[in-house]
Amino acid sequence: MEKEGEILDALLVKNGRIKMAGDFEEVKAFVKEDDQWINLNGKTLMPAFIDAHSHISTAIQMSQAADLSQCESFEEIISVLRQYKEENKIEKSGVIIGYGYDHNFLPGGKQPDKKYLNQVSEEIPIYISHTSGHMGCANDVALNLAGITQDTENPEGGKIGRLDGVGEPDGYLEEAAMMMMQKAIGPRIKFDLKEGLKKTQDLYLQNGIVTVQDGAASLETFEMLKQFDENQELDLDVVLYPLLQYKGRELFLKFPEYAGKYCGNLKLGGYKAILDGSPQGRSAWLTKPYENSDGYCAYPWFSDEEAENFMKIAVEDRRQILVHCNGDAACGQFIQTYKKALENSKNPEKENLRPVMIHCQTVREDQLDEMKELGILPSIFVGHVYYWGEVHRRNLGEERAARISPCHSAFSRNMKVTFHQDTPVTKPDMLHSVWCGVNRITRKGEELGKEQCCTVYEALQAVTINGAYAYFEEKEKGSIKEGKRADFVILDKNPMRIDPKKLNEIQVLETIKAGKSVWKKEVR
Numbered sequence: 001m002e003k004e005g006e007i008l009d010a011l012l013v014k015n016g017r018i019k020m021a022g023d024f025e026e027v028k029a030f031v032k033e034d035d036q037w038i039n040l041n042g043k044t045l046m047p048a049f050i051d052a053h054s055h056i057s058t059a060i061q062m063s064q065a066a067d068l069s070q071c072e073s074f075e076e077i078i079s080v081l082r083q084y085k086e087e088n089k090i091e092k093s094g095v096i097i098g099y100g101y102d103h104n105f106l107p108g109g110k111q112p113d114k115k116y117l118n119q120v121s122e123e124i125p126i127y128i129s130h131t132s133g134h135m136g137c138a139n140d141v142a143l144n145l146a147g148i149t150q151d152t153e154n155p156e157g158g159k160i161g162r163l164d165g166v167g168e169p170d171g172y173l174e175e176a177a178m179m180m181m182q183k184a185i186g187p188r189i190k191f192d193l194k195e196g197l198k199k200t201q202d203l204y205l206q207n208g209i210v211t212v213q214d215g216a217a218s219l220e221t222f223e224m225l226k227q228f229d230e231n232q233e234l235d236l237d238v239v240l241y242p243l244l245q246y247k248g249r250e251l252f253l254k255f256p257e258y259a260g261k262y263c264g265n266l267k268l269g270g271y272k273a274i275l276d277g278s279p280q281g282r283s284a285w286l287t288k289p290y291e292n293s294d295g296y297c298a299y300p301w302f303s304d305e306e307a308e309n310f311m312k313i314a315v316e317d318r319r320q321i322l323v324h325c326n327g328d329a330a331c332g333q334f335i336q337t338y339k340k341a342l343e344n345s346k347n348p349e350k351e352n353l354r355p356v357m358i359h360c361q362t363v364r365e366d367q368l369d370e371m372k373e374l375g376i377l378p379s380i381f382v383g384h385v386y387y388w389g390e391v392h393r394r395n396l397g398e399e400r401a402a403r404i405s406p407c408h409s410a411f412s413r414n415m416k417v418t419f420h421q422d423t424p425v426t427k428p429d430m431l432h433s434v435w436c437g438v439n440r441i442t443r444k445g446e447e448l449g450k451e452q453c454c455t456v457y458e459a460l461q462a463v464t465i466n467g468a469y470a471y472f473e474e475k476e477k478g479s480i481k482e483g484k485r486a487d488f489v490i491l492d493k494n495p496m497r498i499d500p501k502k503l504n505e506i507q508v509l510e511t512i513k514a515g516k517s518v519w520k521k522e523v524r
Contacts, residue, residue, distance in 0.1 A: 053356075065129075126139040260472070279362065354375065
């Protein structure tokens with residue numbers, strides 16, 4: 001991954017780092033008598049994959065929740081929640097948590113609101129989260145616990161669903177309204193976090209990933225991961241980005257030794273801000289209306305003044321900032337407020353902070369030009385093409401849907417593009433993202449926006465060396481080069497030499513971190 005087309009014969013690893021890489025005979029000359037030899041026997045070794053954006057702390061917790069990701073009917077959701085309740089012996093003092101439903105694939109595209117959840121229990125609070133993480137549903141008990149009544153107004157940047165559109169809450173909660181529920185039920189959640197860590201780490205490692213992100217960190221999630229690391233239970237490198245709206249600045253002040261550098265396996269990478277919702281949930285903030293919506297464009301999470309304050313804090317504190325933007329209106333708010341923060345700052349390092357736009361689903365061509373000029377990196381959730389391609393066609397129309405996840409437009413501008421899966425929204429399968437970027441095939445097997453396909457090498461850059469660059473770690477990770485850390489993944493096939501349509505069939509055989517095998521596929 002140092003140069004396209006370059007394949008090395010051999011490499012020598014010493015003390016967790018790459019000592020030599022290149023021609024076999026040259027490397028062989030430096031081998032000591034007691035060195036271990038490993039012959040790949042035709043398999044492919046490349047740099048370990050780098051997760052550019054996910055939520056490991058949420059993934060740890062949601063691995064303990066009722067899995068609703070395969071439910072395609074309200075009856076299935078009710079059945080899974082009832083079974084979860086019985087298996088976990090949840091009583092009145094507890095709470096039933098579900099994760100991963102998608103209304104887009106339920107009858108009529110409807111939300112599984114309290115009408116259905118009340119059938120599971122009228123005594124135990126229930127809250128289920130949409131796969132996007134931007135909306136959810138609660139039963140009456142949970143609504144009462146959160147104090148959400150017919151007199152409760154919509155919070156800024158959120159919406160409370162109502163029966164017949166007015167009055168009594170129907171259980172549906174969107175964006176900022178979810179926070180009201182999560183705050184109420186949080187003390188009742190009793191997950192086995194150690195077991196959750198084990199399952200979540202294994203999921204990342206079996207997909208060849210050793211560097212991951214906690215992309216909306218809090219003091220609580222930092223302390224949880226810090227405890228795991230101090231107990232030597234954390235195998236992954238984790239980069240945390242606390243939310244500015246939830247005292248993210250204070251985390252840096254309290255733990256300055258973690259700022260921009262690893263202590264153990266943790267480091268604080270910068271700040272995070274969320275400016276809008278999700279396009280598949282029709283809560284991404286657009287400049288032009290959703291299809292069949294009577295002019296509805298959704299809404300921002302924050303005013304321009306509030307967003308500008310976030311950007312000002314990041315620039316003045318000399319911190320990188322990651323900004324969630326799905327709709328082009330949110331993209332525009334980020335670009336303009338960041339530009340203003342740069343213009344008003346005297347910080348001599350303000351041009352080198354590598355801000356990142358997270359998701360970039362409907363970012364426009366003119367906005368990519370502005371991002372390039374401002375040094376804003378695009379991190380693209382390219383799996384949207386596969387998972388919600390048809391949904392975007394319905395919500396946005398063919399022209400805008402064809403530009404969802406505009407990979408080619410970003411790569412053609414020589415931008416340091418990264419790919420991510422936003423785990424736990426989707427599984428951290430990097431090779432699936434590579435396949436998506438190269439082929440742009442939907443669940444129905446149809447092409448969507450073929451002109452936005454990228455090359456195989458570009459897609460591999462997006463999950464290796466560009467990911468390292470986004471973390472300011474390009475001198476340590478992301479490619480096979482003398483002096484870098486020996487983080488590798490071994491694949492059963494070479495992604496540069498197989499049919500691009502079969503990229504998602506490649507198997508990860510082994511994951512190596514700092515020269516040590518941390519996961520290996522069982523041979524049966």
